[in-house]
Amino acid sequence: MDLWTAASPNGWKVSIMLEELKEAGIELPEVEVKNLSLMDGDQFCDEFTAVNPNQKIPGLVDGDVRIMESCAILQYLGEKFPSPLLPDGDMRWQVVSWLTWQAAGLGPTLGNKLSYTRYMEDVPAEQKSHPLTRFNNEAQRLYRVLNKQLEGQDYVCGDQFTIADIAIYPWVRAWKWQKVDITGHHNVMAWLERVRARPGVERGVKYCVPPEEAHQWSEERKRQVARAGATIASNANIQSAGK
Ligand SMILES: N[C@@H](CCC(=O)N[C@@H](CS)C(=O)NCC(=O)O)C(=O)O
Structure with missing residues (x-):
């Protein structure tokens, strides 16, 4: 493959x-x-x-x-x-539903939120206030939905880790970068730690940086972190929120 x-x-x-x-x-x-x-x-x-x-x-x-x-x-x-x-039977449709929720809702919303917050910092506020408000509100709404779904269960579709968790995790782990404060969503915060602690997840997020490209990657990351640092510092609320 x-x-x-x-x-x-x-x-x-x-x-x-x-x-x-x-x-x-x-x-x-x-x-x-x-x-x-x-x-x-x-x-x-x-x-x-x-x-x-x-x-x-x-x-x-x-x-x-x-x-x-x-x-x-x-x-x-x-x-x-x-x-x-990817479980069989009725549970498969639960998993496919949340997979599609991520693909059609959470991913595009957080991508847009990120874009207006991070990558258009030079655009005057009045020119982006509508999309910023819209994507911020929708991001908050989706995080509320996820928090409710996780009430009383370890993973998105119950007590079993599935591809629904895999689809959602890489976006939610970047909540600080998106500048969406999710610290009040205790179920989501606990789920993040639970998923992050899985050895497969830990290895999976390191996958895309082969040694020969590590230098190039780290130089770009340094620039991104430098840009983010300047902005994060102006938002004490997000900055002080635990990862
Ligand atoms: N809905 C697509 C989204 C894919 C996507 O947006 N990929 C981004 C990286 S996360 C990309 O390739 N961006 C490059 C570009 O837009 O030119 C999926 O889930 O595969």
Whole structure:
């Protein structure tokens, strides 16, 4: 299998899935990880466009099968390698529902919130006040929904960790970066720690940084952190919130 990816939330979903499958005792075929540099526009190259005409990571090639969209890839891997990560029967529809909730709601909303908050800092406030308010309110609403869903259970679809958790986690772990204060959502905060502590998850989020690219990655990360530091410092509430 070839996995086309990058160190970003939608990419981490798939690498977490591969590591969690190993944790579930599945013997996977060899996976070649093809790291793209999104900053350099690698996602627009012909070879990747043939895998994913939408030109966004991740993409997976398994023999003649080419799959785009991170949640479709999670479902594909879940079906190809049966495990509790994609349960059978009625529970499967619970999992697919929350998977789709992430793909259609949480991901796009947090992506937009992030974009207006972080990547358009030079745009005057009056020009972005409508989208900022809209995506901030919707982000808060979705976090409330998630908090309610997690009441009295360890994971999104009950007491079993599934691909629904895998899809949601890489976005929620970046709540400080999104500048959405979720510290009042105690179920979400506890779930974050629970998921973060899983060895497969811990390995999965480190996946996309092969040693030969580590230098380039760390230089870019340093620039991102420098930019974020300046902004985070102006928001004591978020800054003091525990990760
Ligand atoms: N709905 C898609 C979203 C994929 C996506 O937005 N990927 C981002 C990285 S997280 C990307 O490739 N961005 C590069 C670009 O927009 O040019 C999925 O879940 O796979």
